[in-house]
Amino acid sequence: MKIVIAGAGDVGFHLARLLTNEDQDITIIDVDADRLNYAAQHLDVATVKGSSTSFETLEKANISKAHLLIAVTAAEDTNLLTASIGKQLGAKRTIARISNSEFLQNRDKFDLRNLGIDELISPELLATKEVKRLLKEAAITDTFEFERGLLSLIGITIDEEADHLSNKTLRETAYLNPNYDFLTVAILRNNETIIPRGDTRFETGDHVYYIAKPEGVSRVLKLTGKQKDKKIRSIMILGGSRVGFYAARSLSSKYNVILIEKDKDKCFELADLLPNTLVINGDGRDVELLQEEGIDNIDAFIAVTGDSETNIISSLVAKNHGVDKTIALVENIDYIHLSQNMGVDTLINKKLIAANFIFRYIRKGQVLSLTSLHGVDAEVLEFVVNEGAPITRAPLSELDIPKTAIIGGIIRKGKSYVPKGSFTFKPYDRVVVLSRPECIHKVEFFFK
Structure with a gap:
């Protein structure tokens, strides 16, 4: 399949990396020569320097032969125009990255396919969906359900409470799974991914992933010393970014939500838009403020400001105050592999989520x-x-x-x-x- 990617930023590069493993014919377009050189040095891709809204540039990328055009530059208008022009020049299907959620929320009012745009993606809305998915169970750092929970993928950290697993092999612990209702499918250890076999040994600090039947989820939680009945009821969101706003709007119907934003004018705007959310003006790096707003009684803390370090540090503070679930948004994809070592339950990157989608x-x-x-x-x-x-x-x-x-x-x-x-x-x-x-x-x- 021939695929043209407009934009060699984090989304475009990660997507190209995924696709090169599939032996796809990839061409990347970008105006930044340094980004293109980096992509060419690290991936088996062709590159074209220029604007993706230029007919000449798209023709150099052989757009008329493209089975798929993916526009993921940093500019929404560029992506929409690129997809539209690319379709007119012969691209079979087009996908455009957007930041304005109104396009997605009002699909029934206008059909962008008439403009040549087959699919829209919003990294902010996708990140919000990811946050909602991660909040399903406090003790589980990752969860994904298949066929409404007939099978579940769950991720759990092996700590001191799971001493009957630590330093033992999968084969030695098989007796703990007499009904064979779960299977260990991956172990993350010191940033290394292990696909386990019978002689693979668990270690304290491992982050272990299981595929489990419904009864297997309860058994895994019991074996790892986690509380099945610990439910999330109260959430504190740090940052009134798009992700923070979408998350508060989506979660406030089910949970008690507090949103902290340091920009005073933005707080007034958010308070009008989020009637079911308590919006507080303050700096989330202020530990005293977090304590005054009841951080000790919060079940989940979601840090989604525009500053990765603020998100990580404030999540660590929340964890230190006994918050069961912490999620931090980071801009640097390299941070994702460090989440378990940092002490934050889950680090998410909206560009990475968009690329995977x-x-x-x-x-x-x-x-x-x-x-x-x-x-x-x-x-x-x-x-x-x-x-x-x-x-x-x-x-x-x-x-x-x-x-x-x-x-x-x-x-x-x-x-x-x-x-x-x-x-x-x-x-x-x-x-x-x-x-x-x-x-x-x-x-x-x-x-x-």
């Missing part, structure tokens, strides 16, 4: 759903088994599944399974796989 959209014809884990160098995919697919030809233990991938669970006719080696796949099964990016195309072979 686009990647899922690109693969939509082959994969039912796709998600990524914060800081983990792996993707979680949900495949549907086609009739005659290679995966149906032998039991799991006899299939040559890559070592850097693991099948975590199956949904069949409304029932979930965690597979053993003897499991045999059938057409129309929905299969959840965790895979390193470089071997996704090998995994796909089994489902074709």
Whole structure:
């Protein structure tokens, strides 16, 4: 597939990195020569210097042959115009990154496809959805549900309370899972992603990811010493950014929400727009202010100011005051891999979330759903088994599944399974796989 990406910033670069693992024909357009040189040195991509709204530039990128044009520059108007022009010049499908959510909220009033724009994405709204997903359970740092919870992906830190797991192998702890209702699918340790096998040993401080049936989620929480009944009721949001505003608007119907913003004029504006949210004018770096506003009684703290360091430090302060769940927005993608070492439950990056969303959209014809884990160098995919697919030809233990991938669970006719080696796949099964990016195309072979 030929794909043209307009914008070599964080979103464009990360997206190109994901796609080069798929042997796609990628061309990146940008006005910044340094960004293009960096991309060319680190990725197997072609580059074109110039404005993506220029006919000449788009023609140099061979836009008429493009199966997909993705406009993800920093400027919303540039992205919309690029997608529109690209469509007119022959691009089969177009995606444009926007910051104004009104385009998405008023899709019923106008059809942007008439302008040549097939899909819109808003990193801010996607980040808000990610925050909502992460707030489902206080003890879990990552969670993703398949088929309304028939299978769940959960991430949990192994601490001193899980001493029966620490320094033991998966094989040695198998007796703790007598009904085989969960499976360990990944371990994040010192920024290294481990796809575990029977002889892999748990260590204190590991961040462990499981695929679990509904009853398996409760068992995992019990084994790791977490509280299943600990629910989030009160939330403090630091920063009245777009993400902060969208999060408060979305969450205030279910939770008690306090939003802190240091700009006084912005506070008055937010207070009018958020009638169900307590908006406070103040500096979130002020520990005394946080204490006065009840940080000790807050269940979740979400820091989404425009300053990454402020978000991280204030989240650490919240954690020190006993807040169960902390989420910090960071601009530097490199910080994501440090989240578990920093002490913040989850670091999120809206550009990375946007890139992963686009990647899922690109693969939509082959994969039912796709998600990524914060800081983990792996993707979680949900495949549907086609009739005659290679995966149906032998039991799991006899299939040559890559070592850097693991099948975590199956949904069949409304029932979930965690597979053993003897499991045999059938057409129309929905299969959840965790895979390193470089071997996704090998995994796909089994489902074709």
